[in-house]
Amino acid sequence: MVDDAVRAPLPGAVLFACNFNRVRSPMAEALLKRALGDRIYVDSCGLRREATETGERVDPFVQAVMAEISCDLVAHSSKTFDDLEDDSFDLVVSLTPEAQHRAVEMTRGRAAEIEYWPTFDPTLSDGSWATRMAAYREVRDALAARIAERFGR
Template sequence: MAEVLARAHLPKTTYIASAGVKGGESDPFVDAILKEECLPIIARQPRKLDDLGDGYFDLIVTMSPEAHHYTLNHTMGDAVDVEFWPIPDPSATTGSRDQILAAYRDVFHRIEVKIKELRQRSS
């Protein structure tokens, strides 16, 4: 979600790559929310930070304590800013489909607000 939102709200000249600490499968609830918001679905498996290769980034945004600690440990000495945006993990939500989708919508909107704030700061 974060990558798609960043691509929608940040300048087209911004290099954006999304990765996590763990590998995994595509999340159908993410796809459902992106579809609701009329945004494109990325047709690839989620990547791990180690899969991104060169590591030449100006900013890395982390959204979980685990990702933040991992990133700080693996970027020591690199000229990169690391920001922590504490965002709940919607995949941990239990309940009905509607309750789970509500959690994903909440995360979508939280990320969207943070990206818009980032865009404002960068202007």
């Protein structure tokens, strides 16, 4: 672990991006907010909206695994890059290859950092409820570890 005295300063604004803003990026947003509170601005978005029977809310499995660690995502509403009120982020973290491409386009000509954290899509897991929950927990825990490593606070 890096000593606080030599650790890079926190970015002022971080954006997490994935494909639909229903699974991975809302998880990462909530985890970083949980870790750092209001010390930095954190947001998330996706490339496009996914048509769902329940509207544009976070995936129910995400709600369940995040509730296990006291992160309530029931009110999360998915948004796209185009829905962002401001696009002047210091750090954009892409969780999918497609989002990485869009992040590069968005930050072209700006002094923003871009990081790519390839993250498994747990919606691809099949099986029982318990098996699927385990896949979502694995993604949540991997994102939490990566956030702790990157931001260390």
